[in-house]
Amino acid sequence: MSAGRIATALVVLLALLPSASRAQESLRVTNTTLLEYRGNNENGIDTDDEYGIGLDKLYLDGQVGDTSAHLQLDGVYFTASPDLRSAPAGQRSAYVSEVRLERFRLQHEFSEVTLLGGDTHLQLGRGIALSLRKVDELGLDQALRGGHVVWHGETVRLQAFGGITNIANMDGVTQRHLEDPNDTLAGASATLHAGPADISVHGLFLQNRVPTLEMAGDDHTVLGGAYVDLPLSYRLSLYAEGAVQQYRLAGTNHNGTAAYASADMDLGIVSLLVEGLYLSDFRVAGSFDEVLQQPNFYNQPPTLERYDQEVLDNQNVRGARAKISRPLLDGRLVLYVNGMFRQFGPAEAAVDALHGYGGFELTYGSSSRWFASAGYREETQEGRTLKTMVHAESDWVQELGKGYSLHLTVNHEARTLDDRPYIRGTTLFGMEKNRLGALMLEVGYDTQNPNQRQFFLAGIFAWHTYDWLTARAVVGSQRGGLKCIGGVCRDFPAFTGARLEAVLHYDLL
Amino acid sequence: MFRRNLIWLIAILALALPFASGAEEAGPKAPDFSLRTLDGKRVKLSDYEGKVVLLSFWATWCAPCKQELPILQRLLDKYEKEGLAVLAVNIDDPKTVAEVRRFVADRKLRMPVLLDGDSKVLGRFNPRHSLPFLQAIDREGRRAFHHTGFTSGTEKELEEQVVALLGSGKTEKSESP
Incomplete structure (x- = not known):
């Protein structure tokens, strides 16, 4: 991204300021x-250690009347290129210092029509056909750079979009530079609102910029799908979605099929949520990313698993899950049990996954909480056990008065992989003070690989006296994963070293 | 090239800052949006002009959100007649969105729950996408205070802020530098 383009975009936005x-x-x-x-994270690889990074992400969101604009400018500076230390001369580093206009968007609302140009996040149905989302500031962020038009009628909603795919260029986990895939994507959907129900059909075309095999011609995907959402009442709600696709990959044609359904029922004494999923050779994937060593996936079907469960294959899946819950104490205590069966992988080498867990979520006092759960998960193949996991989690916040509270979060997993046992977990303990901040100690462990770091210890200080400014400092080492500190949930990358983060958030006009 | 780009970035920030000091007392207008609720209705933020609105962005996997939502429900029960509205905007992704309806029903939440499937609306209020995020909007549709995260003790301060907004009948300035 040239300085000229960045300057032009920002000058246009700044020119709007006086009128705004x-x-x-x-x-x-x-x-x-x-x-x-980032110091030595002891992961057995010495090409990602001992460097400093300065990162700034500036977001501007402006609105004048029915027109709004969004800009995201990212600046990143690395003090060293750790991947070049023992590399041959002339090799380019994946740690790239740059200033980049990462996102821009201009949107205008007419009475029934929305016109949007630039970067937009998109999802069709429950993500089986398409899901371009931003999960977290330092995590996954995929967008479509192009045009998007939506017509909202009284009973019908029509949308069409087209452009090229655009990702956040600095990978939040490895901090390496990822190239934009720039795959061509176009699609449309029509949704009929019939009372509380939605009936929708959609179509999608994806043309990969870089084919898997140059000599085999281009890779592309054509997809059609539909869903029905029937929120009949708070006692019964039904959802069903299906999609079929044809895609060409490395000169070979494939047909993919997807079906998903869920039902939510209030049975009086208990509530029941059931989900079923069928995916057969189904994938919406763009060009291959050389750094991540995988394609850019543009869909995100339901997995039947928990939010933080590793899911290695979501292209060939047959399975279902059921969750029974029972609210008590006027909804302040909810008990639940969950059972899941999921068969994944190609039929000739399918893996069976079983996962059962249960727990409770209790809120008490004016703002205390205790959530706890435990369960067992296993994966087997032709009767042979591949993986097992016994897990237990607890998240406890106890208010102490005058804005002080104690926070203790414990996650523990006892796992086996091919009969070899190991444990993994994190404990977070500390004190929080409303309108001041939090002081936490985090202890983590992971004994899976004896050649890698197994014990993690970090101190975390968060300061949030003002709504417009928060700061956080971390010193030590941390396992990666979803964590909530000082009341904010973030998907953290694995880390060893020291980090200082400051967030400004205010209304300029 | 990098150094030149960095100079541009600093220059832009320096140019922007004087506008902060020149900001008027009134808070800025909140961007309007339209989303579908859990029970299939279409809701626009502008439908709530004349009310004080608490816009709460949440997800079923976010523990502080689970703590905050019952508190917002209690505030709604207490101050609804005085003109308070709470809109709970859910941003669960496809992995967990099936949980949303049961979550709301089990916890007896009665506020409208809006579905922001691609999190576009969250992005307009909080481009970092961190949760929970609470944006208060005054009776004239202007942004008032906002909170990122939820910690014990916030509920008392939140009630005071809501009461002030309900009582003022006019715009309050956002807490900005």
Whole structure:
């Protein structure tokens, strides 16, 4: 991204400021600054250690009347290129210092029509056909760069979109530079609102920019799908979605099929949620990413698993799950049990996964909580056990008065992989003070690989006296994964070193 | 090239800052949006002009959100007649979105639950996408205070802020520098 293009985009936005001020419209500024030193994370690889990084993400969200604009400018600077230390001369580093206009968007709302140009996140149905989302600031962020038009009628909603796929270019986990896939994507959907029900059909075309095999011609996908959402009442709600696709990959044609259904029922004494999933050779994948060593996937079907469960294959799946829950104490205590069976992989080498767990979620006092669960999961193939996991989790926040609270989060997993046992877990303990911050100690362990770091210890200090400014410092080492600190949930990358993060968030106009 | 780009970035920030000091007392207008509710209705933010609105962005996997939502329900029960509305905007992804309806029903939440499947609306209020995120909007549809995260003790301060907004009948300035 050239300085000229960045400057032009920002000057256009700044030119709107005086008129925005007169019209009393808005400009919200959000800025994240990250200073970090990554030491030796003892993962057995010495090409990702001992460097410093300065990162700034500036977001501007402006609105004048029915027109809104969004810009995201990312600046990143690395003090060293750890991957070049023992590399042959002339090799380019994957740690790239740059300033980049990462996202831009201009949107105008007419009475029934929305026109959007630039980067947009998109999802069709429950993500079986398409799911381009931003999960987290330092995590996955996929968008479509192009045009999007939506017509919202009283009973019908029509949309069409087209452009090229665009990802966040610095990988939050490895901090390496990822190239934009720039795959061509176009699609449309029509949704009929019939009372509370939605009936929708959609179509999608994807043309990969880089074919898997140059000599075999291009890779592309054509997909058609539909869903029905029937929220009949709070006692019964039904959802069903299906899709078929044809895709060409490395000169070979494939046919994919997907079906998903869920039902939510209030049975009086208990509630029941059931889900079923069938995916046969189904994938919506773009060009191959050389750094991540996998294609860019543009769909995200339901998995039947928990939010933080590793799911290695979601292209060939047959399975179902049921969750029974029972609220008590006027909804302040909810008990639940969950059972899942999921067969995945190609039919000739299918793996059976079973997962059962149960727990409770209790909120008490004016703002205390205790959530706990435990369960067992296993994967078998032709009668042979591949993996097992016994897991237990607890998240406890006890208010102490005057804005103080104690926070203890414990996650423990006792696992086996091909009969070899190992354990993995994290314990987070500390004190939080409303309108001041949090002081936490985090202990983690992972004994899977004896050649890698097995014990993690970090101190975390968070400061949030003002709504417009928060700061956080971390020193030590942390396992990766979803964590909630100081009341904010983030998907953290694995880390060893020291990190200082400051977030500004305020309304300029 | 990098150094030149960095100079541009600093220059832009420096240019923008004077506008902060020139900001008027009134808070800025909140962007309007339209989303589908759990029970199939279409809701627009502008439908709630004349009310104080608490816009709460949440997900079923977010523990502080689970703590905050019952508190917002209690505030709604207490101040609804005085003009308070709470809109709970859910951003669960396809992995967990099936849980949303049962979550709401089990916890006896009665506020409208809006589905922001691609999290576009969250992105307009909080481009970092961190959760929970609470945006208060005054009776004239202007942004008032916002909170990122939820910690014990927030509920008392939140009630005071809501009461002030309900009582003022006019716009309050967002807490900005």
